[in-house]
Amino acid sequence: xxxxxxxxxxxxxxxxxxxxxGRTSETIKAVDGVSFAVRKGETFGLVGExxxxxxxxxxxxxxxxxxxxxxxxxxxxxxxxxGKEELRRQRRHMQMVFQDPLSSxxxxxxxxxxxxxxxxxxxxGNSSERKRSVREMLxxxxxxxxxxxxxxxxxxxxxxxRIGIARALIVRPKLIVADEPVSALDVSIQSQVINLxxxxxxxxxxxxxxxxxxxxxxxxxxDRVGVMYLGxxxxxxxxxxxxxxxxxxxxxxxxxxxxxANPDAKRERIVLGGDLPSAAQAPSGCAFHTRCPYAMExxxxxxxxxxxxxxGHVVACHLDQTGNEAIRC
Amino acid sequence: MxxxxxxxxxxxxxxxxxxSIIVFMIIHAIPGDPAVIILxxxxxxxxxxxxxxxxxxxxxxxVQYFSYLKNIAxxxxxxxxxxxxxxxxxxxxxxxxxxxxxxxxxxxxxxxxVNAGILSAWRRNSWFDYTAMLIALIGVSMPVxxxxxxxxxxxxxxxxxxxxxxxxxxxxxxxxISGFYVLDTILARRFDxxxxxxxxxxLPGIAMGTVPMAIIARITRAGMSEAMASEYIRxxxxxxxxxxxVVYKHALKNAFIPILTVIGLQTGMLLxxxxxxxTIFGWPGIGRYLYSAISARDYPVIQSGxxxxxxxxxxxxxxxxxxxxxxxxxxxxx
Numbered sequence: 001x002x003x004x005x006x007x008x009x010x011x012x013x014x015x016x017x018x019x020x021x022g023r024t025s026e027t028i029k030a031v032d033g034v035s036f037a038v039r040k041g042e043t044f045g046l047v048g049e050x051x052x053x054x055x056x057x058x059x060x061x062x063x064x065x066x067x068x069x070x071x072x073x074x075x076x077x078x079x080x081x082x083g084k085e086e087l088r089r090q091r092r093h094m095q096m097v098f099q100d101p102l103s104s105x106x107x108x109x110x111x112x113x114x115x116x117x118x119x120x121x122x123x124x125g126n127s128s129e130r131k132r133s134v135r136e137m138l139x140x141x142x143x144x145x146x147x148x149x150x151x152x153x154x155x156x157x158x159x160x161x162r163i164g165i166a167r168a169l170i171v172r173p174k175l176i177v178a179d180e181p182v183s184a185l186d187v188s189i190q191s192q193v194i195n196l197x198x199x200x201x202x203x204x205x206x207x208x209x210x211x212x213x214x215x216x217x218x219x220x221x222x223d224r225v226g227v228m229y230l231g232x233x234x235x236x237x238x239x240x241x242x243x244x245x246x247x248x249x250x251x252x253x254x255x256x257x258x259x260x261a262n263p264d265a266k267r268e269r270i271v272l273g274g275d276l277p278s279a280a281q282a283p284s285g286c287a288f289h290t291r292c293p294y295a296m297e298x299x300x301x302x303x304x305x306x307x308x309x310x311x312g313h314v315v316a317c318h319l320d321q322t323g324n325e326a327i328r329c
Numbered sequence: 330m331x332x333x334x335x336x337x338x339x340x341x342x343x344x345x346x347x348x349s350i351i352v353f354m355i356i357h358a359i360p361g362d363p364a365v366i367i368l369x370x371x372x373x374x375x376x377x378x379x380x381x382x383x384x385x386x387x388x389x390x391x392v393q394y395f396s397y398l399k400n401i402a403x404x405x406x407x408x409x410x411x412x413x414x415x416x417x418x419x420x421x422x423x424x425x426x427x428x429x430x431x432x433x434x435x436x437x438x439x440x441x442x443v444n445a446g447i448l449s450a451w452r453r454n455s456w457f458d459y460t461a462m463l464i465a466l467i468g469v470s471m472p473v474x475x476x477x478x479x480x481x482x483x484x485x486x487x488x489x490x491x492x493x494x495x496x497x498x499x500x501x502x503x504x505x506i507s508g509f510y511v512l513d514t515i516l517a518r519r520f521d522x523x524x525x526x527x528x529x530x531x532l533p534g535i536a537m538g539t540v541p542m543a544i545i546a547r548i549t550r551a552g553m554s555e556a557m558a559s560e561y562i563r564x565x566x567x568x569x570x571x572x573x574x575v576v577y578k579h580a581l582k583n584a585f586i587p588i589l590t591v592i593g594l595q596t597g598m599l600l601x602x603x604x605x606x607x608t609i610f611g612w613p614g615i616g617r618y619l620y621s622a623i624s625a626r627d628y629p630v631i632q633s634g635x636x637x638x639x640x641x642x643x644x645x646x647x648x649x650x651x652x653x654x655x656x657x658x659x660x661x662x663x
Contacts, residue, residue: 064567100560106579107583
């Protein structure tokens with residue numbers, strides 16, 4: 001099964017209410033027509049600047065943020081059509097790991113209780129079986145089983161994220177949406193957690209949707225990568241393709257910003273002018289045209305569609321469709 | 330938890346000592362000679378001098394303070410000038426009456442206030458939210474005595490649903506065992522009388538509980554709005570936890586600290602005796618006891634009454650502090 005998780009034209013809009021009577025004056029298009037597919041067992045990386053809608057995309061897929069439109073097919077089942085109860089049961093198979101492990105763990109509950117709750121909610125095992133699987137899970141993520149009686153604030157950042165991962169994993173989900181799971185951690189701890197996540201993926205046959213703004217981390221863990229800009233996907237490709245031959249000018253700019261460990265390597269750094277435009281008033285045509293070094297007249301008028309330029313390499317850009325400008329690499 | 334409890338209890342000692350000094354000083358600052366008050370205006374100077382000596386009023390103030398402290402520690406709160414009985418004996422039923430009314434008022438205030446606050450936060454900016462918060466605003470600003478009078482006019486006089494005065498039907502008094510009529514009637518298996526006791530509790534209970542209810546509703550809404558927006562709520566939902574449990578188990582427990590603070594303070598204030606409410610509803614509580622003592626210049630009663638109320642207030646705060654640690658495990662590790 002190749003198209004295991006299929007996201008089609010996903011839209012999540014937020015109304016902005018202003019004035020005395022709460023009229024909806026404008027709409028923030030946090031996610032505006034995102035489509036991609038994730039294969040079973042792979043890691044799909046989603047990158048972009050802060051505020052580009054990558055986190056909202058992740059949440060909308062799990063319906064933790066209610067999408068405005070689009071479909072999400074998970075093993076052939078449309079998540080958007082599920083009723084409240086069905087969705088609640090479905091959550092067992094789709095779990096999320098959050099960015100800030102401290103604020104995402106209820107400070108009033110012990111780790112044991114935090115880990116046990118999903119099992120209770122989904123009616124898995126009796127009390128002693130649940131306790132055993134909590135201990136097992138803690139050991140799987142590399143923590144002593146005795147930690148079950150402690151509270152989240154008594155742990156370090158890295159340990160907390162291990163707990164966050166254990167919490168997501170304990171119901172044995174198929175899909176894990178990891179929303180910036182390591183950005184709150186020290187670099188040395190980041191690699192430990194990333195390695196743990198890779199081990200777990202192998203051992204449990206997990207599929208990851210890995211959201212991050214850190215290209216280095218995404219490059220390390222992902223099989224395929226999607227680049228988002230202002231609520232839309234601009235480029236999707238296999239990791240090797242994307243990092244060696246980025247086609248979209250935005251991706252090129254992002255990649256040129258990765259710090260290089262070799263000080264002698266001479267590289268041209270593409271510095272984008274201006275700021276990320278407001279998602280409430282997205283530019284017409286291609287949203288990136290206000291900052292794109294190659295912008296043409298066409299770009300401000302017509303929104304480019306996602307086109308498969310090479311095998312498995314999809315990009316939304318007018319550039320070589322009109323043949324106006326050679327693409328630099 | 331034990332260490333935390335002991336630490337908190339140990340901290341009570343200086344608080345209670347300081348309080349006894351303040352009460353002692355207030356009484357000494359009040360003009361008027363206690364001997365004259367006890368013996369009356371027409372007493373002879375010899376009699377006054379004799380009483381001064383026997384009461385120890387000629388001793389230096391610190392000697393007086395320590396003998397006062399010794400008396401309190403021994404459970405002796407002095408003797409009422411009006412009734413000539415030991416205050417420690419006669420204060421009990423008044424305290425019990427106030428306590429019963431307070432418990433009833435606070436249960437009403439907490440149940441309605443917390444739930445209204447939760448619903449308001451859960452459905453923020455809905456018509457329910459607006460209505461509940463408007464009622465809460467009115468509830469905070471309405472004078473309690475006026476609300477009490479209106480209740481009596483509507484429910485007692487006009488509709489004749491509920492009694493307006495007293496703790497129980499005067500023709501059928503409760504045989505007091507503990508002083509708590511709800512408990513006493515249950516112990517005596519007089520369930521018809523229990524119903525009567527409850528009916529008497531309704532109007533003063535609601536009058537006294539309205540302000541705490543409104544404050545609790547507003548605090549709950551604020552705390553719950555914040556808690557509902559936090560990450561661990563999203564985590565709970567992502568686990569597939571039922572929405573009811575998300576709200577009442579995950580969010581409420583986190584939002585409960587400020588609510589608890591308000592509940593503690595309000596309970597303390599009600600226990601201190603709501604003089605106006607107790608007067609309007611003819612409730613024989615501590616507020617009225619003190620009120621009559623003040624009108625009769627019964628200094629020993631005033632002094633001991635204030636001390637007892639202050640001790641109760643401190644004890645409630647201790648309970649609140651201990652509950653903090655239960656609701657927020659981070660507190661006891663600090």
